[in-house]
Amino acid sequence: MTAVTGEIISFEEAIQKYDPVLGFEVHVELNTKTKMFSSAPNAFGDVPNTNVTPVDLGLPGVLPVVNGVAVESAIKIGLALNCSIAEKCYFARKNYFYPDTPKNFQTSQYEDPIAYDGSIDIELADGTVFTVEIERAHMEEDAGKLTHMGGSTGRIQGAEYSLVDYNRAGVPLIEIVTKPIEGAGARAPELAKAYVAVIREIVKNLGVSDARMERGNVRCDANVSLRPHGREQFGTRTETKNVNSLRAVEHAVRYEIQRHAAVLDTGTPILQETRHWHEDTRSTTSGRPKSDADDYRYFPEPDLVPVVTNEAWIAKLRAELPEPPAERRKRLQADWEYSDAEFRDVVNAGVMSSIEDTVAAGVSASVARKWWMGEISRRARLAELEPAELGVTPELIVELQGLIDAGRINDKLSRDVLDGVLAGEGTPTEVVEQRGLAVVSDDGPLLEAIDGALAAQPDVAEKIRGGKIQAVGAIVGGVMKATRGQADAGRVRELILQRLGVEG
Amino acid sequence: MTDLIHLSADALAQKLASKEVSAVEVTRAHLDRIGAVDGAINAFLHVNTDEALLVAAGVDRARADDEALHPLAGVPIAVKDLIVTRGQPTTAGSRMLEGWQSPYDATVVRKLRAARMPILGKTNLDEFAMGSSTEHSAYGPTRNPWDLDRIPGGSGGGSAAAVAAFEAPLALGTDTGGSIRQPGAVTGTVGVKPTYGGVSRYGAIAMASSLDQIGPVSRTVLDSALLHEVIGGHDPQDSTSLTDPVGALVEAARRGEVEGMRIGVIRELQGEGYQAGVLARFHESLDLLRSAGAEIVEVSCPNFRYALGAYYLIMPSEASSNLAKYDGVRFGLRVVPDGAPTIERVMGATRAAGFGDEVKRRIILGTYALSAGYYDAYYGSAQQVRTLIQRDFAAAFEQADVLISPTAPTTAFRLGEKLGDPLAMYLNDVATIPANLAGVPGLSLPGGLADEDGLPVGVQLLAPARQDARLYRVGAVLEALLEETWGGPLLARAPHIEETTEVGSR
Amino acid sequence: MAEINRDEVAHLARLAHIDMTDDELGRMAGELAVIVDSIRSISEVAGDDVPATSHPIPLSNVFRDDVVGQTLTNEEALLGAPDDADGRFRVPAILDGE
Numbered sequence A: 001m002t003a004v005t006g007e008i009i010s011f012e013e014a015i016q017k018y019d020p021v022l023g024f025e026v027h028v029e030l031n032t033k034t035k036m037f038s039s040a041p042n043a044f045g046d047v048p049n050t051n052v053t054p055v056d057l058g059l060p061g062v063l064p065v066v067n068g069v070a071v072e073s074a075i076k077i078g079l080a081l082n083c084s085i086a087e088k089c090y091f092a093r094k095n096y097f098y099p100d101t102p103k104n105f106q107t108s109q110y111e112d113p114i115a116y117d118g119s120i121d122i123e124l125a126d127g128t129v130f131t132v133e134i135e136r137a138h139m140e141e142d143a144g145k146l147t148h149m150g151g152s153t154g155r156i157q158g159a160e161y162s163l164v165d166y167n168r169a170g171v172p173l174i175e176i177v178t179k180p181i182e183g184a185g186a187r188a189p190e191l192a193k194a195y196v197a198v199i200r201e202i203v204k205n206l207g208v209s210d211a212r213m214e215r216g217n218v219r220c221d222a223n224v225s226l227r228p229h230g231r232e233q234f235g236t237r238t239e240t241k242n243v244n245s246l247r248a249v250e251h252a253v254r255y256e257i258q259r260h261a262a263v264l265d266t267g268t269p270i271l272q273e274t275r276h277w278h279e280d281t282r283s284t285t286s287g288r289p290k291s292d293a294d295d296y297r298y299f300p301e302p303d304l305v306p307v308v309t310n311e312a313w314i315a316k317l318r319a320e321l322p323e324p325p326a327e328r329r330k331r332l333q334a335d336w337e338y339s340d341a342e343f344r345d346v347v348n349a350g351v352m353s354s355i356e357d358t359v360a361a362g363v364s365a366s367v368a369r370k371w372w373m374g375e376i377s378r379r380a381r382l383a384e385l386e387p388a389e390l391g392v393t394p395e396l397i398v399e400l401q402g403l404i405d406a407g408r409i410n411d412k413l414s415r416d417v418l419d420g421v422l423a424g425e426g427t428p429t430e431v432v433e434q435r436g437l438a439v440v441s442d443d444g445p446l447l448e449a450i451d452g453a454l455a456a457q458p459d460v461a462e463k464i465r466g467g468k469i470q471a472v473g474a475i476v477g478g479v480m481k482a483t484r485g486q487a488d489a490g491r492v493r494e495l496i497l498q499r500l501g502v503e504g
Numbered sequence B: 001m002t003d004l005i006h007l008s009a010d011a012l013a014q015k016l017a018s019k020e021v022s023a024v025e026v027t028r029a030h031l032d033r034i035g036a037v038d039g040a041i042n043a044f045l046h047v048n049t050d051e052a053l054l055v056a057a058g059v060d061r062a063r064a065d066d067e068a069l070h071p072l073a074g075v076p077i078a079v080k081d082l083i084v085t086r087g088q089p090t091t092a093g094s095r096m097l098e099g100w101q102s103p104y105d106a107t108v109v110r111k112l113r114a115a116r117m118p119i120l121g122k123t124n125l126d127e128f129a130m131g132s133s134t135e136h137s138a139y140g141p142t143r144n145p146w147d148l149d150r151i152p153g154g155s156g157g158g159s160a161a162a163v164a165a166f167e168a169p170l171a172l173g174t175d176t177g178g179s180i181r182q183p184g185a186v187t188g189t190v191g192v193k194p195t196y197g198g199v200s201r202y203g204a205i206a207m208a209s210s211l212d213q214i215g216p217v218s219r220t221v222l223d224s225a226l227l228h229e230v231i232g233g234h235d236p237q238d239s240t241s242l243t244d245p246v247g248a249l250v251e252a253a254r255r256g257e258v259e260g261m262r263i264g265v266i267r268e269l270q271g272e273g274y275q276a277g278v279l280a281r282f283h284e285s286l287d288l289l290r291s292a293g294a295e296i297v298e299v300s301c302p303n304f305r306y307a308l309g310a311y312y313l314i315m316p317s318e319a320s321s322n323l324a325k326y327d328g329v330r331f332g333l334r335v336v337p338d339g340a341p342t343i344e345r346v347m348g349a350t351r352a353a354g355f356g357d358e359v360k361r362r363i364i365l366g367t368y369a370l371s372a373g374y375y376d377a378y379y380g381s382a383q384q385v386r387t388l389i390q391r392d393f394a395a396a397f398e399q400a401d402v403l404i405s406p407t408a409p410t411t412a413f414r415l416g417e418k419l420g421d422p423l424a425m426y427l428n429d430v431a432t433i434p435a436n437l438a439g440v441p442g443l444s445l446p447g448g449l450a451d452e453d454g455l456p457v458g459v460q461l462l463a464p465a466r467q468d469a470r471l472y473r474v475g476a477v478l479e480a481l482l483e484e485t486w487g488g489p490l491l492a493r494a495p496h497i498e499e500t501t502e503v504g505s506r
Numbered sequence C: 001m002a003e004i005n006r007d008e009v010a011h012l013a014r015l016a017h018i019d020m021t022d023d024e025l026g027r028m029a030g031e032l033a034v035i036v037d038s039i040r041s042i043s044e045v046a047g048d049d050v051p052a053t054s055h056p057i058p059l060s061n062v063f064r065d066d067v068v069g070q071t072l073t074n075e076e077a078l079l080g081a082p083d084d085a086d087g088r089f090r091v092p093a094i095l096d097g098e
């Protein structure tokens, strides 16, 4: 059944022959204080089976009650995805047996999701915009957490037994389902990553989710199918489950395209199944084939009454929405007067919000960009951290830049000052004083260094005297070297020209 | 002392209030009676002796200190073992939950505790409330106090028999398709299914969520009203709970008034399939009501003939899902087959061993009705029929204030008589099911004894949703008129149950 | 509508996670056939214009405030567990060992 697992062809070749069609189911965990249907805390990382009420264990006799905040969060997500909001919708039971599912059914929504028919624009790195159609966003609950024991790898395969913690059972989830995404071609993996990144950004921006993928707050199931170019009918799709980082989403889609193409090339049909993504080998393996056991016997949840919305309620929630990320980006780029390329780099570097805060703290947009895209990004790369995680505050940048503007330090010295501040030696001003980093502004020592530099390069001095003022750079360089950078280059230039009796 | 067990809850409440008797005396009298007769009746799956006496003693102390007490404080009660209770086992009549103890109380149990009513114990029932005879209990059948060879009705046969055998003045039942009313009919007791949402379902082990309702079981209409007011009212833990106040039910029962009321006889709930003695007593009741000034009108509910079919699609569908949680993972029975079985196999073996035949039948039937390809034809159609039945009720209540019918088509049948024929068993609920499908309240009260077998017959009253008070108002009048003709309560004519000397054996 | 035969019951029993012997399957198929036969007509009663009623009393928008309530302790949670370890419910292997 899985004979061709592991055999792939090159991505380029695959795309030459086939047209990929994508689809995503993204589960977003809401950051409500309590669960979807019980008053147990919605909290991460606590002692197992302590954030549970009888409802979360599905004990005999219990009944669910809907968390009102979760419903409002769902509506907000729907609005942010430009969806229609259902006037009336029901919860439904999805029946299947699994030990992490306390009632052996998941309370979800079926025929009438709270939000449907939306779309969002996804901008790729080069500025190309794809519109992704949203089929629906519905409310449901998370399952508990299984830990597989006794096997060598902690995986479900080969495990002797499993342990179940129901702390996560009942955590509110919003499942966002796209319509089939066609026409991405070679950009499919990139689009996949960008789509999930946008969903993450939207729910984070809404404040309804912590949106931390490493904690499973945003989880992606990626559907991939291929069809030969020119054919309209979709191919058989596979669903790669729980691809839980942006990079993994990109790689998993890419891998499945390559794998499907390899299978199709041999004339074998694709098996409709779920696939598991393995980060270590960057490949998928066969999960569970679709079978007649996938009869979920959905029916309206009799223990919960329908959610009925009205215009006033929707309008109130719409008014609470923050500025949509795309509009915010448009506004900031215009305000800051960045070129398209500059702005894209800023977004890709993940420093847009930091720049916004820094500008608000009182420096120009170009200065803020210089700091965040320059020195701070450089340090972040070395530390393998996000720029925002380095501990550089807007206030710190304002103070550093103030020292530069006042001529007390120059750009090069400012890096040493930053070192000192981040090492906890005090404020920039304190570090300048304690480390003796101020620019040499007393002309005496400078003139000494200038005379030395002129004496070392008499031919250059001669050229300058003859009117070749551009040559002054070489002398300035000599002076800066002699003063180990602790001089104001502008002042040095002035003094050299004065010394040689040339008009600047 | 034995006199105490023959008193109504209302009478006991008065004697307690006047300090003529103590709560401990009352509770002990009932515990003694349980010890004496329950070996024959098997109404109780668990007797809660120590806690009941402790609560009673607390009531007596409080009364001595002149603390304000609920009128029913110290009046003991039995609880159907489908309702979860802390400190006592809850089995739902199933092997699946043998020995299981709930870590929480049902909302109705919290209310009983708040009213300081001693809980005598947990009563027998058809497994997970699935049955009309209490023969589907994993712990043996309950016997009808009128004839120990006959069924006490079901699923709440234990609660009805306990009250009929004077083991408890009051009991809680649950009614999904008649499980309070039909046992009431065949044991000569009173049982009420409140308006859906009138009493919280939180802590009642679910069979069919859109049909289940907890309600009172008693020997008098007034006693049911007293208990109904204790357990009714809004509960934020049940999303289907009504926000309406319980209403003045006790007052309605005390006032009892039918003068000028229109009482509608449902044409479709009589005639073929109804025992002659049942119909004879039913028509006597109509005459009495007419004599008291009520106008008897005939109404037609043509879609009631589909009610049983719709019920046997909706109920098992919901049940198949509600009973999925019994899988041997979190609580209850776990059966591990030989070898190194997977959890799937453990679940399959656990559910095979833990559920009885009737439960399995309904789970399979419900799984079928919901499965791909059948949903629209079965479950979907049944929900449409439900709409038609609601419309029938709405039209009937245009013409009548209250509807009336026999509660069950027959008197109590013999143990084992219908066990091999599920369909015949289902027909017992033909008159009670429409109320559950529509959510309207219903009350069954004793209508006398059938001539052919001398066994109790039940009369059912139905009212529009939220108009439970009308049931008590009319029920109290009919009860009084009937008792006048009998010269006392019907249960006074029940045969004597041989008391054993063995006391408190359970 | 399809007859409810032994194979159908076997499939339903698998969906419902109830092991059944051959004997039981046969008996159950017979009983269910009779029951299904008696309720088959339900699908022809109501026209398309009749809405479905899933909840007997119409209510809507019953919500809970997002306020943490009382939880069970770990001991209470595991009290009824057939098997447990490390504060968690212990279950046999999920997949067949190969």
Ligand SMILES: [Mg+2]
Residues within 6 Å of the ligand: A025, A175
């Ligand atoms: Mg999904």
Ligand SMILES: [Zn+2]
Residues within 6 Å of the ligand: A027, A140, A175
């Ligand atoms: Zn989902």
